[in-house]
Amino acid sequence: MSISVGDKIPDVKLVKATADGPQPVQSSEYFAGRRVALFSVPGAFTPTCSARHLPGFVEKSDELAAKGIDEIACTAVNDAFVLGAWNKSGGSDAITMLADGNGDFAAALGLEMDGSAFGMGKRGQRFSLVVNDGVVEQVNVEAPGDFNVSSAEYMLGQL
Secondary structure: OOOOOOOEOOOOEEEEEOOOOOEEEEHHHHOOOOEEEEEEOOOOOOHHHHHHHHHHHHHOHHHHHHOOOOEEEEEEOOOHHHHHHHHHHHOOOOEEEEEOOOOHHHHHHOOEEEOHHHOOOEEEOOEEEEEEOOEEEEEEEOOOOOOOOOOHHHHHHHO
C-alpha cells in the first residue's frame, strides 16, 4: 500500500549529497519541523528527469518558498555521488538531494517500481509529496511514462 495524505513519513536512512560529501540522515529527522516539497525521479541524468522534472523545481523554487515551502528535496534510487553530480550539472543549491541508494525509502513509501526491462532494476516511481513536520499533506504519483502531477507547476497549484 502506498503512502497517503495524513500518513507519517516512514523512518529510514537516506544519504544527503553535500559539498563535503555524503551525510547519512534519518528521514524522520530530516522532515521534522518544516514543510518540504519532495519529488522523486526514476534516475538522475535520465531524459525526462533532467530535461523537465529537476529544472521545473529549480525554476519554481522561489514561488514554492513564497507558498510556505521551507525546503525542496529530490530523491532517487541512486547514490549520493551521482545525485550530487546531477545537481551540480543541472540543479541548484535550492534543491537538496537525498539518495535512496538501496531503494528502502521508495519501498517504505510503497512507491517503488521495477525498471528491470530498461536495465535499471528496482527504482522509485516518479512522484511528489508535500510533507509538513513529517506528515504527508499532498501525494502526486505519475502513471508510468507520464509527467504531469509530480511537476513543480502542479504542486504550486495545490499550495
